[in-house]
Amino acid sequence: MTHQHINKVTSSRENILAAAQANKPAETPLPTVPDFGGDASVERFTQVLAGIGGRAVWVQRPQPLEPVLAQLFPEARRIASPLLAGAVDINAQTPTALLAEIDLAVLEGEIGVAENGAIWLPEANMLHRALPTVTQHLVLVLDHRCIVATMHQAYARLPGTGGYGAFVAGPSKTADIEQSLVIGAHGARSLVVLLY
Amino acid sequence: MRVALFIPCYVDQFYPQVGIASLQLLQKLGVTAHFPAQQTCCGQPLANSGCERDALPIYRHFVATFQCYDYIVAPSGSCVYHVRKHFDKLEQTPEVQKVRAATYDLIDFITQVLGVTELPGAFPHKVGLHLSCHGQRGLHQANESELTPVRDGQLRRLLSSLDGIELTELDRNDECCGFGGTFCVSEEAISARMGQDRVQDHLRNGTTVLTGGDMSCLMHLQGIVRRRQLPMQVLHAVEILNGEMVK
Amino acid sequence: MTHALRASTFVADAERTSWHDETLWFVRQKRDKAVYAVPEFQELRELASQIKEHTLSRLDEYLMQFEAKAQRNGVQVHWAANAQEHNDIVLDIIRRHGATRVVKSKSMLTEECHLNPHLTGHGIEVIDTDLGERIIQLREEAPSHLVLPAIHLKKEDVSDTFHLHLGTEKGNHDPQQLTEAARQHLRAKFLAAEVAISGVNFAVAETGGVVICTNEGNADLGVNLARVHIACMGLEKLVPRLTDLGVFTRLLARSATGQPVTTYTSHYTKPAAGKELHLVIVDNGRTQQLGRPDFRASLKCIRCGACMNTCPVYRRSGGHSYDFTVPGPIGAILSPNIDLKKHSSLPFASTLCGSCTDVCPVKIDIHTQLYKWRQVLAEAGEIPAAKKWSLQFMGRLLASPTAFGIGGRVARTGLRLLPYRLTHSKTFNAWAVARELPEPPKQSFREWYRETGKV
The missing domain is CATH 3.40.50 (Rossmann fold)
Structure with missing residues (x-):
């Protein structure tokens, strides 16, 4: 970057902040957001999840997940998961070419949201940031006691957002062609939630 | 209770029967409404076209025409809305404030002011x-x-x-x-x-x-x-x- | 060219207009269903409005807090006063990495800044990865809607485009198969991209992080595979606290498409190990809008598109009739701030029915602002002179009871006496193109009242 460029950009910062200060209205209060309560039941969660194209399956923990997965995804060859022995080894440094071959990722979700079927998936549980979207199919494992009613309660529970984290609600989808819903746009083609 | 009838300009010219029906219906409900002859328009056609400033004399004329009434009733929610919402451009003298608050759509006047919630008659259609x-x-x-x-x-x-x-x-x-x-x-x-x-x-x-x-x-x-x-x-x-x- | 003129071309295709109207009305109905199901929805709108208003009232402070936090997180923050600076900054970052392959997820800001032509002009391949955006990119068109960029196209149009560019089977209109073709095509682009550009839905001052919402997962896939992530945001995207997102994530997708939430609500706070995260904070007229008391509330917009779906004019005139990056009611109040003359017809592309205001999840008084922009435009001489004169004439007529009485009688009598083909001439009377004039009565109400006197 040239010096001139740096000066211009630096002065833009000052100009923008000065304009924001000069033009802002009189201060108005920041409201307190109440906890609206709501239905935090597993039934509600699974019902909404089904409505957004996901699917919930009950499992027994700590019994192994392999048999359930074999039944759900008989064709999956390359599986990435911190929860399974013998899974493909994926970490933050894994090259793109290897990530692109993953058929199935099985990851641990931390909070389920009953009102919208979303599950909080922090970076620490992802193996690689791209894994939840680059995989063809995604399975999230969730303790049913970690289901809350609304996004308010979900955010209240988050210790922080870490470096990266996402609420994942169902499989990747699009309706960009004539508003016809198509499941499996660019991210995972399906989402199964293993509840225990 | 002094009640004035405001008849929007196009109703006056093209739909006199609506004005007549308004007057008659109010009469049946025990209210004799007066039609001040000097009334013209609420100014909305100009204001909605961006010429609010040119509409100010119309607003003032409206206020002058109706300020001595307790209620100003019009068979048009649109005109009433304009008076209530957009006469804020006038200096808010007691007269202006009174006229803005006293201007009612006919249906609101019947239901809210007169407290009438049903009417006799049949209309089998x-x-x-x-x-x-x-x-x-x-x-x-x-x-x-x-x-x-x-x-x-x-x-x-x-x-x-x-x-x-x-x-x-x-x-x-x-x-x-x-x-x-x-x-x-x-x-x-x-x-x-x-x-x-x-x-x-x-x-x-x-x-x-x-x-x-x-x-x-x-x-x-x-x-x-x-x-x-x-x-x-x-x-x-x-x-x-x-x-x-x-x- | 005015909105009315472009709209008349769109609406001339009656069948397509019906389809466009009904498709968007369907989205509006999905929105209604989702909204009715949340008992506190109206409270959430009020909270969202207050949070945004508060943020704007301390905008400079929150911007500085956000910047400081982001920098502490290892994020590189850039400031752009206008579109040109924004484009220069983005190009500069790409060049420093010697990159030529760029993927970009949905960002109305980069559309507003015309980033794509700038990058391609400098030899960079930039691929829009949102399906709708990719479709229109291949067709070299502008988006016609905030969240449904290709809503003006039918599946046959997409099929033709994909046949031409992606080699799909001619005449195959199946959305499922067309989407699969795009998935395969774009996957290769995702895997090869060196830099990923994204928009920003929300920026959180207290964490220094940004939130990106998509259904397709295209933002996450692009960003998390590339070495460099450039997130571009208008400075109005800020919210103060992480918990404020509870309010906004509950409103956004429900208002936009009737979904309970977008598929991916992704929080980017720190760059991944060994990678870079850049944030470009853009003004481009926003602080100027902040200084306009009547119009600053437009900065509360979270770009959900609900006002478009509900707008009876938008649904029948199409997004391109607005000829502005953001079409529809919200575009009609944002655009005059950018170029009053060019967009002078947009605030008039409305009946002021108010539905936009009632669906807006952050309670922007859209129809009131449309009304106010009309006043600004007339004062600035940006309405047709003939219209202005006739309105001034009308003003004098309506302020005088005598003139009013005479004028009304003349008009009514003229209408009764003149031949039908003259009063209903499509050349002189726009009303009569599709409508009959009212049948003029013999007496006006005031004449009747004067004569009859009593009820």
């Missing part, structure tokens, strides 16, 4: 109620589909109280008809299409008498009904409530 936006969303005369699925409102209730009446259930209960003041000519193509779609909704669902609280929307819809020679009569709601018979 399938009636389609067009909700005019300024009355509905501006004056909150009827529930809005943006906020609630419950279809309810003052005029709907009053009409329902007539014997034998059946109200049309529309596919789109409160979509704008496309009149929009000068919009109806400046965006003629869209305005006409919106009106055609509204009329089509009524036709599809069996309306034989199309009504509403605002003659401006109805004038536009009637223009389409007549052009297409559709089997539908257009009446202002006050005509129905006053016992007008279908031709």
Whole structure:
């Protein structure tokens, strides 16, 4: 970057902040957001999840997940998961070419949201940031006691957002062609939630 | 109680029967309304076109005309909405404030001020109620589909109280008809299409008498009904409530 | 060219107009269903509005807090006063990495800044990865909607485009198969991209992080595979606290498409190990809008598109009739701030029905602002002179009871006496193109009242 460029950009910062200060209205209060309560039941969660194209399956923990997965995804060859022995080894440094071959990722979700079927998936549980979207199919494992009613309660529970984290609600989808819903746009083609 | 009748300019010229029905209906409800002859318009056509400043003399004339009345009643939610909302451009003298607060849509006046919730009479027809936006969303005369699925409102209730009446259930209960003041000519193509779609909704669902609280929307819809020679009569709601018979 | 003129071309295709109207009305109905199901929805709108208003009232402070936090997180923050600076900054970052392959997820800001032509002009391949955006990119068109960029196209149009560019089977209109073709095509682009550009839905001052919402997962896939992530945001995207997102994530997708939430609500706070995260904070007229008391509330917009779906004019005139990056009611109040003359017809592309205001999840008084922009435009002489004169004439007429009485009688009598083909001439009378004029009565109400006197 040239010096001139740096000066211009630096002065833009000052100009923008000065304009924001000069033009802002009189201060108005920041409201307190109440906890609206709501239905935090597993039934509600699974019902909404089904409505957004996901699917919930009950499992027994700590019994192994392999048999359930074999039944759900008989064709999956390359599986990435911190929860399974013998899974493909994926970490933050894994090259793109290897990530692109993953058929199935099985990851641990931390909070389920009953009102919208979303599950909080922090970076620490992802193996690689791209894994939840680059995989063809995604399975999230969730303790049913970690289901809350609304996004308010979900955010209240988050210790922080870490470096990266996402609420994942169902499989990747699009309706960009004539508003016809198509499941499996660019991210995972399906989402199964293993509840225990 | 001194009550003045404000008759919007186009109603005065083209729909005198709406003014007459307003006067007669109020009379039946025990209110003798006076029509101050010096009245003209609320100024909305200019203001909505961006010429609010040129409308100020009209606003002042409106206030001067009506300031000595307890209530100013008009068979048009749109004009009332304009007086209430946009006369804020005038200096807020006690007279201006009084006139703004005292100006009522006829239906609101009947239901809220007079406390009348049902009317005698029969109207054994399938009636389609067009909700005019300024009355509905501006004056909150009827529930809005943006906020609630419950279809309810003052005029709907009053009409329902007539014997034998059946109200049309529309596919789109409160979509704008496309009149929009000068919009109806400046965006003629869209305005006409919106009106055609509204009329089509009524036709599809069996309306034989199309009504509403605002003659401006109805004038536009009637223009389409007549052009297409559709089997539908257009009446202002006050005509129905006053016992007008279908031709 | 005015909105009315472009709209009349769109609406001339009656069948397509019906389709466009009904498709968007369907989205509006999905929105209604989702909204009715949340008892506190109206409270959430009020909270969202207040949070945004508060943020704007301390905008400079929150911007500085956000910047400081982001920098502490290892994020590189850039400031752009206008579109040109924004484009220069983005190009500069790409060049420093010697990159030529760029993927970009949905960002109305980069559309507003015309980033794509700038990058391609400098030899960078930039691929829009949102399906709708990719479709229109291949067709070299602008988006016609905030969240449904290709809503003006039918599946046959997409099929033709994909046949031409992606080699799909001619005449195959199946959305499922067309989407699959795009998935395969774009996957290769994702895997090869060196830099990923994204928009920003929300920026959180207290964490220094940004939130990106998509259904397709295209933002996450692009960003998390590339070495460099450039997130571009208008400075109005800020919210103060992480918990404020509870309010906004509950409102956004429900208002936009009727979904309970977008599929991916992704929080980017720190760059991944060994990678870079850049944030470009853009003004481009926003602080100017902040200084306009009547119009600053437009900065609360979260770009959900609900006002478009509900607007009876938008649904029948199409997004391109607005000829502005953001079409529809919200575009009609944002655009005059950018170029008053060019967009002078947009605030008039409305009946002021108010539905936009009632669906807006952050309670922007859209229709009131449309009304106010009309006043600004007339004062600035940006309405047609003939219209202005006739309105001034009308003003004098309406302020005088005598003139009003005479004028009304003349008009009514003229209408009764003149031949039909003259009063209903489509050349002189726009009203009469599709509508009959009212049948003029013999007597006006005031004449009747004067004569009859009593009820």
